[in-house]
Amino acid sequence: DTRVIAIANQKGGVGKTTTAINLATALSELGKRVLLIDLDPQGNASTGLGRELRDRTYSSYDFIFNRTKLAETISETKYENLDIVASTTDLSSADIELYDRERKLYQLKDSISALRRAELHYDFVFIDCPPSLNLLTLNALVASNSIVVPLQSEFFALEGLSQLMQTITMIRKSSNKSLRIEGILVTMFDARNRISRQVEDDARSHLGSLVFETRIPRSVRLSEAPSFSQSIHDYDRYSKGGQAYRKLAWEILRRYETS
Amino acid sequence: DTRVIAIANQKGGVGKTTTAINLATALSELGKRVLLIDLDPQGNASTGLGRELRDRTYSSYDFIFNRTKLAETISETKYENLDIVASTTDLSSADIELYDRERKLYQLKDSISALRRAELHYDFVFIDCPPSLNLLTLNALVASNSIVVPLQSEFFALEGLSQLMQTITMIRKSSNKSLRIEGILVTMFDARNRISRQVEDDARSHLGSLVFETRIPRSVRLSEAPSFSQSIHDYDRYSKGGQAYRKLAWEILRRYETS
Numbered sequence: 075d076t077r078v079i080a081i082a083n084q085k086g087g088v089g090k091t092t093t094a095i096n097l098a099t100a101l102s103e104l105g106k107r108v109l110l111i112d113l114d115p116q117g118n119a120s121t122g123l124g125r126e127l128r129d130r131t132y133s134s135y136d137f138i139f140n141r142t143k144l145a146e147t148i149s150e151t152k153y154e155n156l157d158i159v160a161s162t163t164d165l166s167s168a169d170i171e172l173y174d175r176e177r178k179l180y181q182l183k184d185s186i187s188a189l190r191r192a193e194l195h196y197d198f199v200f201i202d203c204p205p206s207l208n209l210l211t212l213n214a215l216v217a218s219n220s221i222v223v224p225l226q227s228e229f230f231a232l233e234g235l236s237q238l239m240q241t242i243t244m245i246r247k248s249s250n251k252s253l254r255i256e257g258i259l260v261t262m263f264d265a266r267n268r269i270s271r272q273v274e275d276d277a278r279s280h281l282g283s284l285v286f287e288t289r290i291p292r293s294v295r296l297s298e299a300p301s302f303s304q305s306i307h308d309y310d311r312y313s314k315g316g317q318a319y320r321k322l323a324w325e326i327l328r329r330y331e332t333s
Numbered sequence: 334d335t336r337v338i339a340i341a342n343q344k345g346g347v348g349k350t351t352t353a354i355n356l357a358t359a360l361s362e363l364g365k366r367v368l369l370i371d372l373d374p375q376g377n378a379s380t381g382l383g384r385e386l387r388d389r390t391y392s393s394y395d396f397i398f399n400r401t402k403l404a405e406t407i408s409e410t411k412y413e414n415l416d417i418v419a420s421t422t423d424l425s426s427a428d429i430e431l432y433d434r435e436r437k438l439y440q441l442k443d444s445i446s447a448l449r450r451a452e453l454h455y456d457f458v459f460i461d462c463p464p465s466l467n468l469l470t471l472n473a474l475v476a477s478n479s480i481v482v483p484l485q486s487e488f489f490a491l492e493g494l495s496q497l498m499q500t501i502t503m504i505r506k507s508s509n510k511s512l513r514i515e516g517i518l519v520t521m522f523d524a525r526n527r528i529s530r531q532v533e534d535d536a537r538s539h540l541g542s543l544v545f546e547t548r549i550p551r552s553v554r555l556s557e558a559p560s561f562s563q564s565i566h567d568y569d570r571y572s573k574g575g576q577a578y579r580k581l582a583w584e585i586l587r588r589y590e591t592s
């Protein structure tokens with residue numbers, strides 16, 4: 075069965091897109107069929123996976139609003155087993171357009187459900203969310219089985235976490251009973267930095283097993299890889315960042331393989 | 334006369350809040366009366382300047398929607414000459430509430446204009462924007478004389494710049510003829526990092542004098558200061574980050590002192 079996982083946190087620059095790209099590619103390498111939906115009008119995930127702006131004839135805007143056949147909005151990437159629904163700036167008007175719709179929280183869910191009917195089968199669907207608790211992100215939470223929350227190991231990052239948790243609880247009560255937290259992922263961790271260690275300690279003591287064992291170190295190689303349209307596994311496979319994202323993929327896969 | 338300056342970029346985590354806090358405090362030290370409006374529901378600028386959540390009886394939500402006397406929404410900070418309009422998560426519903434209003438783009442501008450009538454005089458008003466081109470940020474662009482655009486020296490950061498520039502042009506044509514770019518500020522610059530140097534070179538060659546001379550180095554001290562509710566000038570005055578933000582304050586002040 076398809077697992078739909080949102081990668082979301084309204085705090086900006088915490089590693090949502092970096093996690094989406096490198097987790098999706100790690101799972102695709104393990105033979106899982108993966109679809110990445112870029113729900114951010116900035117289109118960083120699309121660019122990071124090599125989708126040139128001029129090739130994005132159809133986008134996640136068309137995917138949500140059913141403006142064409144679903145299959146037309148999906149393109150292959152250079153990675154076998156990984157497809158993408160790229161985004162364009164058309165998506166910036168999605169919030170306002172969703173606002174007046176009857177099923178404004180369910181548009182994305184309906185499109186993802188239609189994948190199955192269209193014989194487009196994936197083991198995992200990842201949704202890279204924009205840095206905001208807007209209708210697009212709420213659509214992602216309603217459409218997902220679970221959510222991965224990247225938590226940057228910096229002071230400001232902890233501040234928004236409680237608002238996000240409240241939003242998840244609200245969505246679980248109102249529109250998606252089965253939404254659960256896949257995990258909180260400590261990112262840009264720097265062992266030399268006191269705040270970094272403090273954020274991880276705080277997270278583990280308050281949130282316990284919700285926090286992934288795997289943490290992602292701060293590593294320049296991770297920020298270089300997208301400029302070559304490569305995943306970290308392609309760009310610098312045995313770097314600390316590459317090893318961490320593959321470890322994360324196993325940590326998630328173990329949960330599903332055993333269940 | 335009051336200069337209103339928005340600090341905006343829809344890319345997340347690029348240093349908007351860090352710039353808002355440290356530029357506002359640098360100018361207040363030079364004797365300028367400064368008001369910082371926190372327009373981000375995460376409230377990072379409010380926290381970074383020591384406004385405890387429980388003390389935020391009124392907020393920027395009340396400021397925009399005139400739910401109380403303006404003076405009630407403004408509080409002092411520990412820094413002489415610097416006041417703040419703090420934010421709470423109430424602000425996350427502002428977008429939807431603005432959507433149905435007649436003057437949906439002018440709410441903030443109207444409130445800022447009302448400051449003058451209420452004899453609340455400031456030399457500078459800074460607006461810390463959320464990481465999104467939503468109605469809150471558009472309100473800030475309509476209300477401002479100019480905009481400071483923090484540009485993180487990382488690969489993904491250049492991608493959203495053209496969309497932001499288009500939005501500024503649109504606002505200038507439709508709702509705020511005098512909106513100008515105060516400057517593009519290179520942030521988190523690391524001379525050892527190839528991408529960092531490349532982003533700065535690209536910005537200076539394409540955008541020329543729109544890019545501030547001053548650039549902000551990557552410095553851990555900048556990310557530590559807010560955890561002590563201090564500006565960098567208070568926390569570690571002679572650090573690279575502290576010196577850079579005071580240099581930026583002078584670079585901006587020189588433009589106004591001579592004109």
Ligand SMILES: Nc1ncnc2c1ncn2[C@@H]1O[C@H](COP(=O)(O)OP(=O)(O)OP(=O)(O)O)[C@@H](O)[C@H]1O
Pocket residue numbers: 085086087088089090091092093114118203204205261262263290291292293294296297298315343344345346464487488489490
């Ligand atoms: N572990 C890491 N080490 C070093 N740099 C990183 C790491 N993870 C991400 N980065 C870099 O930090 C910046 C922010 O990361 P990213 O764009 O993935 O965050 P985001 O949460 O998707 O941002 P936004 O909120 O704008 O969508 C990028 O330039 C990215 O390359």
Ligand SMILES: Nc1ncnc2c1ncn2[C@@H]1O[C@H](COP(=O)(O)OP(=O)(O)OP(=O)(O)O)[C@@H](O)[C@H]1O
Pocket residue numbers: 084085086087205228229230231344345346347348349350351352373377462463464520521522549550551552553555556557574
């Ligand atoms: N020059 C710098 N050197 C090192 N760290 C920095 C620097 N500027 C900002 N930071 C840190 O980087 C993170 C992101 O910065 P900040 O929160 O100011 O960005 P932002 O654009 O306001 O984010 P958001 O998009 O969520 O509003 C914070 O943890 C901050 O402390």
Ligand SMILES: [Mg+2]
Pocket residue numbers: 090091092114118202203204
């Ligand atoms: Mg992103």
Ligand SMILES: [Mg+2]
Pocket residue numbers: 349350351373377462463
């Ligand atoms: Mg901010």
